[in-house]
Amino acid sequence: MVTLSMDQLTAQEAQQYLQAAIVPRPICFASTQDAQGNVNLSPFSFFNLFSIQPPICVFSPSRRVRDNTTKHTLDNLYEVPECVINLVNYAMVQQMSLSSCEYPKGVNEFTKAGFTPIPSETVSPPRVAESPIQLECSVQQIIPLGNQGGAGNLVVAEIKRMHISESVLNAQQKIDPVLLDLVARLGEDGYARITASNIFRVEKPNTKLGIGIDQLPEYIAQHPELSGNEKAQLANVHALPTFFQQHAVRILTAEQIQSIKIALANNEVALAWTLIENSVSHQ
Numbered sequence: 001m002v003t004l005s006m007d008q009l010t011a012q013e014a015q016q017y018l019q020a021a022i023v024p025r026p027i028c029f030a031s032t033q034d035a036q037g038n039v040n041l042s043p044f045s046f047f048n049l050f051s052i053q054p055p056i057c058v059f060s061p062s063r064r065v066r067d068n069t070t071k072h073t074l075d076n077l078y079e080v081p082e083c084v085i086n087l088v089n090y091a092m093v094q095q096m097s098l099s100s101c102e103y104p105k106g107v108n109e110f111t112k113a114g115f116t117p118i119p120s121e122t123v124s125p126p127r128v129a130e131s132p133i134q135l136e137c138s139v140q141q142i143i144p145l146g147n148q149g150g151a152g153n154l155v156v157a158e159i160k161r162m163h164i165s166e167s168v169l170n171a172q173q174k175i176d177p178v179l180l181d182l183v184a185r186l187g188e189d190g191y192a193r194i195t196a197s198n199i200f201r202v203e204k205p206n207t208k209l210g211i212g213i214d215q216l217p218e219y220i221a222q223h224p225e226l227s228g229n230e231k232a233q234l235a236n237v238h239a240l241p242t243f244f245q246q247h248a249v250r251i252l253t254a255e256q257i258q259s260i261k262i263a264l265a266n267n268e269v270a271l272a273w274t275l276i277e278n279s280v281s282h283q
Contacts, residue, residue: 011065011149019045021187023192025047025185027043027087027088027096029085029099029131030044030061031125031126032082033076034072034076035079038108039108039110039125040072040073040076040109041108042061042100043099044060045184047060054158057157058155058156059155061073061074062151062153063146063148063149063151064149064150066149068147072105074142077139077155080125081138082123082137083123083155084125084127084135084137085134085135085137086127086135087135087180087182089131089182090181091181095114095130098113099115110128116128116130120136120161122136122138122160127163132168132180133164133165133175134163135161136160136162136163137157137158137160138157138160139155139157140156140158142156167179168181177194181193200267202267210235210236211240213232213235215235216231216234216235220276225254225261230261230264233267234264256275263275
């Protein structure tokens with residue numbers, strides 16, 4: 001492996017490596033305004049959900065690496081500690097990117113990027129009408145993380161109201177990630193898009209606790225053709241199937257392993273165990 005000591009990298013080098021490695025990152029498209037009522041709109045990919053009770057999001061308008069200046073969003077939040085976090089879907093990603101241009105203070109990025117401002121209900125800054133989900137937030141804290149170029153400023157924002165477009169809700173009135181079609185930030189100029197083809201599901205560990213890979217029969221736990229992920233799926237059961245108490249160790253054929261792998265790829269763990277049982281019982 002390549003090992004890097006962060007204190008030996010320039011800020012630009014650290015930024016390049018870290019932003020390329022810690023991905024994908026959701027995008028906080030923050031609308032703010034200053035004490036004079038001038039509106040600013042800017043995206044930040046240092047962003048996430050941190051609490052449910054109370055409902056808290058955090059994001060970071062970092063100091064610019066090149067000249068250590070602060071961004072208008074941060075300046076505005078010190079004057080008016082409110083914001084709207086507008087989530088970014090694929091239909092608006094190019095406009096969002098355009099809004100990130102460093103226009104002079106007082107220039108309205110809603111106008112520059114062609115977005116539609118609509119009034120918020122609990123905070124002063126407007127919402128982005130084109131955004132499928134809008135979070136009206138009251139800023140609880142701003143925590144400076146340093147004073148050099150690249151230093152973050154952790155904004156702790158409590159969500160006061162959430163607006164959800166009906167277009168992203170399924171028949172059960174739940175948010176459908178495919179309909180939502182969000183984008184996320186990668187390194188350099190890269191973005192990722194949440195689509196049906198790249199969504200997969202991982203079953204949560206059951207309440208009775210999974211037995212663990214160390215409790216699998218050795219010929220499964222040590223099988224070179226089964227990946228760590230596949231073994232973990234098989235080990236997320238609260239007890240071994242009873243047939244393992246009746247059969248000795250067996251060698252699974254390549255065809256049997258392939259069938260098991262297909263079942264696990266489809267998240268059909270019970271079927272995979274049935275295939276293992278059948279492969280043993282017929283030998």
